[in-house]
Amino acid sequence: MVPELIVSAVGAKLSQESGILELMNDLGETVALRPDMLTLGGGNPAEMPEMQARWRVATERLMADGDAFDKALSHYDAPQGETRFLDAFAALFREKFNVPITRANVAVTSGAQLGAFSLFNLLAGRTKEGRVRKILIPLVPEYVGYADMGIEPGLFVGCPGVITYPDPNDRAIFKYAVDFDAVESALRREDVAAILLSRPTNPSGNLVTREELAKLDALAERYGAFLIVDNAYGGPFPGIVEDEKELESVFWTPRTILFYSLSKIGLPSLRTAMMIASEEIVERVSAMTAILGLANNSLGQRIAFPLVASGEILDVSREIVRPYYRKRRADAIEILRRECARVGLDARLHDSEGAFFLWLWAPQLQCGSKALYRRLKEKGVLAIPGDGFFYGLAESDVELHDPDFERSRTQTLRISFSSSEAVVERGLRVIAETIAEMTTAR
Amino acid sequence: MVPELIVSAVGAKLSQESGILELMNDLGETVALRPDMLTLGGGNPAEMPEMQARWRVATERLMADGDAFDKALSHYDAPQGETRFLDAFAALFREKFNVPITRANVAVTSGAQLGAFSLFNLLAGRTKEGRVRKILIPLVPEYVGYADMGIEPGLFVGCPGVITYPDPNDRAIFKYAVDFDAVESALRREDVAAILLSRPTNPSGNLVTREELAKLDALAERYGAFLIVDNAYGGPFPGIVEDEKELESVFWTPRTILFYSLSKIGLPSLRTAMMIASEEIVERVSAMTAILGLANNSLGQRIAFPLVASGEILDVSREIVRPYYRKRRADAIEILRRECARVGLDARLHDSEGAFFLWLWAPQLQCGSKALYRRLKEKGVLAIPGDGFFYGLAESDVELHDPDFERSRTQTLRISFSSSEAVVERGLRVIAETIAEMTTAR
Numbered sequence: 001m002v003p004e005l006i007v008s009a010v011g012a013k014l015s016q017e018s019g020i021l022e023l024m025n026d027l028g029e030t031v032a033l034r035p036d037m038l039t040l041g042g043g044n045p046a047e048m049p050e051m052q053a054r055w056r057v058a059t060e061r062l063m064a065d066g067d068a069f070d071k072a073l074s075h076y077d078a079p080q081g082e083t084r085f086l087d088a089f090a091a092l093f094r095e096k097f098n099v100p101i102t103r104a105n106v107a108v109t110s111g112a113q114l115g116a117f118s119l120f121n122l123l124a125g126r127t128k129e130g131r132v133r134k135i136l137i138p139l140v141p142e143y144v145g146y147a148d149m150g151i152e153p154g155l156f157v158g159c160p161g162v163i164t165y166p167d168p169n170d171r172a173i174f175k176y177a178v179d180f181d182a183v184e185s186a187l188r189r190e191d192v193a194a195i196l197l198s199r200p201t202n203p204s205g206n207l208v209t210r211e212e213l214a215k216l217d218a219l220a221e222r223y224g225a226f227l228i229v230d231n232a233y234g235g236p237f238p239g240i241v242e243d244e245k246e247l248e249s250v251f252w253t254p255r256t257i258l259f260y261s262l263s264k265i266g267l268p269s270l271r272t273a274m275m276i277a278s279e280e281i282v283e284r285v286s287a288m289t290a291i292l293g294l295a296n297n298s299l300g301q302r303i304a305f306p307l308v309a310s311g312e313i314l315d316v317s318r319e320i321v322r323p324y325y326r327k328r329r330a331d332a333i334e335i336l337r338r339e340c341a342r343v344g345l346d347a348r349l350h351d352s353e354g355a356f357f358l359w360l361w362a363p364q365l366q367c368g369s370k371a372l373y374r375r376l377k378e379k380g381v382l383a384i385p386g387d388g389f390f391y392g393l394a395e396s397d398v399e400l401h402d403p404d405f406e407r408s409r410t411q412t413l414r415i416s417f418s419s420s421e422a423v424v425e426r427g428l429r430v431i432a433e434t435i436a437e438m439t440t441a442r
Numbered sequence: 443m444v445p446e447l448i449v450s451a452v453g454a455k456l457s458q459e460s461g462i463l464e465l466m467n468d469l470g471e472t473v474a475l476r477p478d479m480l481t482l483g484g485g486n487p488a489e490m491p492e493m494q495a496r497w498r499v500a501t502e503r504l505m506a507d508g509d510a511f512d513k514a515l516s517h518y519d520a521p522q523g524e525t526r527f528l529d530a531f532a533a534l535f536r537e538k539f540n541v542p543i544t545r546a547n548v549a550v551t552s553g554a555q556l557g558a559f560s561l562f563n564l565l566a567g568r569t570k571e572g573r574v575r576k577i578l579i580p581l582v583p584e585y586v587g588y589a590d591m592g593i594e595p596g597l598f599v600g601c602p603g604v605i606t607y608p609d610p611n612d613r614a615i616f617k618y619a620v621d622f623d624a625v626e627s628a629l630r631r632e633d634v635a636a637i638l639l640s641r642p643t644n645p646s647g648n649l650v651t652r653e654e655l656a657k658l659d660a661l662a663e664r665y666g667a668f669l670i671v672d673n674a675y676g677g678p679f680p681g682i683v684e685d686e687k688e689l690e691s692v693f694w695t696p697r698t699i700l701f702y703s704l705s706k707i708g709l710p711s712l713r714t715a716m717m718i719a720s721e722e723i724v725e726r727v728s729a730m731t732a733i734l735g736l737a738n739n740s741l742g743q744r745i746a747f748p749l750v751a752s753g754e755i756l757d758v759s760r761e762i763v764r765p766y767y768r769k770r771r772a773d774a775i776e777i778l779r780r781e782c783a784r785v786g787l788d789a790r791l792h793d794s795e796g797a798f799f800l801w802l803w804a805p806q807l808q809c810g811s812k813a814l815y816r817r818l819k820e821k822g823v824l825a826i827p828g829d830g831f832f833y834g835l836a837e838s839d840v841e842l843h844d845p846d847f848e849r850s851r852t853q854t855l856r857i858s859f860s861s862s863e864a865v866v867e868r869g870l871r872v873i874a875e876t877i878a879e880m881t882t883a884r
Contacts, residue, residue, distance in 0.1 A: 003662070003668055008565065014560075014563070014733055020736070021732040024518065025732070028737070047512070055515055056505070059505070070489070074486075074487065074711070075711060076470065076484065111737075114735040118456075121456070123448075128454065145736065148733050149734075269516070270741065271739045283457075284447075284457035291591060292456070294713075297739040299741060
């Protein structure tokens, strides 16, 4: 007889239906079982032929380097990461961007997701003294993959972004801005361990400005909090941003904790991320790596090592990755506008300043974005309903806030443009048609 | 100013000094910074030239297979694992060993450590209804890497093994046996979610017999618990066991949860493990993979796929891995005996039935194994003090138990024989000499 499965409270929380699970299951299932699906859903990066060629060559060189490959395969790294890689990574930031760090300030983790899980649960939650510390998200919507990471419930406090229109006469393009009053009010109200944002923001492609960043840092300083910036898509690598200046400098203060990853530069399957933080945080996170996972996969570090050590990782970001995604972004926006015009759909698009998503807001969508997601999946198109990216919001805050923001929470769709051109074009056509149908039907 | 680091209670628990952290740090540090160190410490497998050649060829074939390698690098798998690999793995167990499973019963995790972290915290800890569920370890000493995995304190309940002497006239070889009275008493006393053992046992190399396993399974059934068997070193692969029969069949019942790993067959750095469990547990563990780490590294699955699909993984275990470690074991035992005799040390060795460790008990060691560990490290030899492998014990139980067992808790050393022959020989000599010195000095 199979024993009854009785799950712990923590187990229930960490294994529940979550936005990130649905997204990752869709993604994996599609690749394996429904290759005809038009995947504009998950966060898989594009297959960039030039980058694939670079990683292939890097792997071939590792394999040709005596027994380096064999040794890499057959040895565990220390939990913090491989020493030479840590040194090279710290030197890159120190020498090119004047970030005053050494190896002791870098922790490799098996992807930024696991690094974030360790860090957020280290900093936030209940302390031995009974404090209940929080992670503050200054601009919601924010990455759905953070939402369920808390071992304890209620780890995140979010502030709704202010919907603005860069061109006041044209509502076709909108942009979220940080509501600093809301942020400061949350800092006063809650015991905040860290302020957290992805930059550019997954899902909206918002590039919170350097001025906003500096103001958040000043608030972090005033309230004794850390400032965590997740650069998964940002500069100096992989450089999936419109503004070239983002590749030229790194925003760093003694309070910042910076996430970087090899995923969006072409190695998502190798689960390799780098966290820059204080020595004591790096020690703690590395200790958690040992307990949770023993060590990291080391092949990502070995394959990327020469590109990090030589600084070539910055060159390929500037010369290959950024131009590639700029073109894909411009094409996707043009196609979506054309398709919306064709079906007479008056939708709004977030200003796409980085990452590889369009964040579409259809104010006519009464049935909700989850119904839209299901209908699209039936039609063979995957895109992500926006709902899951809105979390940590105190309902009272939202009510006091912009009613447009409140409505938009169930009217948005995150559309990736990282699949092939043909898939993106067909997918966007179906998306425009389907929204038009679903809004007319009502 | 750097904010004060205030850690959560959970963060403190999961980032504390732990046995597994010390072990992994020693291991990584040694490889990188002290290559002259004689490493008889961590759990790194041997560099088996024949297996390294196999993995190299498998990698070369993947790279030569059109764009299969490029696609593998540039795509996330679903959190459960890669579909073709899951199918092949389930088919291997179904067809060769009559284990009635499909893909839905297999979860890939980024190493068995992370799989265990997910599973143990899913099954044990506080439930919403206020039950406090435990993982029962029927035979302590047990793997040090489990000890600190509980998100909640006190996750493990351990039962001390009974020290027996296979040859009653010779105390040079001892063996732990399961104390079934203690196990049943713990099952009655505690709310046990699962019984857990590694088989062969890390650290002692004990192969809990099939009869003992069947009795544990019967107890699991009676008390509605799962039986988790960690086969990291066992059969049918990698097959690091003395008894050839272990490679011929798999102990499986509807209650068993089986851990397998690619680490000890030569791919520790690729962090790839496979858990066989009920569909609902696989679903939950996969959901936790999504939240904790998004997806697994997929290269391990891709490189190992042909060996799993063809069943070759069983052949190499039988023809390469098992004979390799049998010879290394026999050599190590002979050297250790010789060195002990040379310095006049009367030490006891656990019957080495599997895994790649010698478990040495020096009853004369008054100063404790931690002092021995530090002294050995000063002399350039790494071995692991046994203390960390004794956990989950209620002190009252131990007192009622064998006083020899109680004393042995601070008199044991786990010695790996997976490093090169020369390193093992020199290391064993220093170990024997050092114990002799430290016991004479007192």
